[in-house]
Amino acid sequence: MTPLHRTRIKICGLTREVDVDAAVHTGADAVGFVLYEKSPRHVTAQRAGELARRLPPFVTPVLLFVNAGLDQIRTACDAVPQALLQFHGDETDAECQAARRPYLRAARIPTGPAAAGFDLLKYATEHAAAQAILLDALVDGYGGGGQSFDWTAFPWSHPLLNASSRLVLSGGLTPANVTDGITRVRPWAVDVSSGVEAAKGIKDPDKMLAFVAAVRAADAQNSRSS
């Protein structure tokens, strides 16, 4: 029997208790808190701590940084001791490793035909210390832009990309397109923010439910066809 791959789900940009509870209820594996002050979804380290304390076991809080200093990162890690980190700015590999925590490294891929010019294999090699590469679209404001990159631009079956469960697909995912994204890319996990929102930083429980259902549908469909 072919085992069913369960694509993990991260819902990012939470700012409210009610949204954290709804994300957990719908089956999210991870929830993201944006500690980037210029983001409309920004939360302080203290607020991230309050929200993360609501999480049950086996749901991972992710702390997202853009070009933050080590002191800021350490303060946030103290507030959310069980966190996985996500570096979404221009951080060097050494800066990502300095906090000595497991982390996701965002690759910001140009939209449209320019995606083909992004050397993803090189990027994955350079960031081998990251637990996973989070594939996002290059947008103004670093992330959370609700835009997708061209999913056909990369050789997803290349061993460097698919061998070690190291890809998180994000950027403009919605309940309507996530099944197609998973089927093309076969990532370990997907990450969504704008596509399940009512407004920036305000999640819509029905959209979260529909997103999770679409991920499960993709997994069922792909296990039948593999």
Ligand SMILES: O=C(O)c1ccccc1NCC(=O)[C@H](O)[C@H](O)COP(=O)(O)O
């Ligand atoms: O959410 C933000 O405002 C944000 C700001 C700066 C860097 C990253 C940010 N968010 C990252 C994410 O929410 C996701 O990891 C990813 O970008 C997907 O977002 P979306 O396209 O909105 O689903």
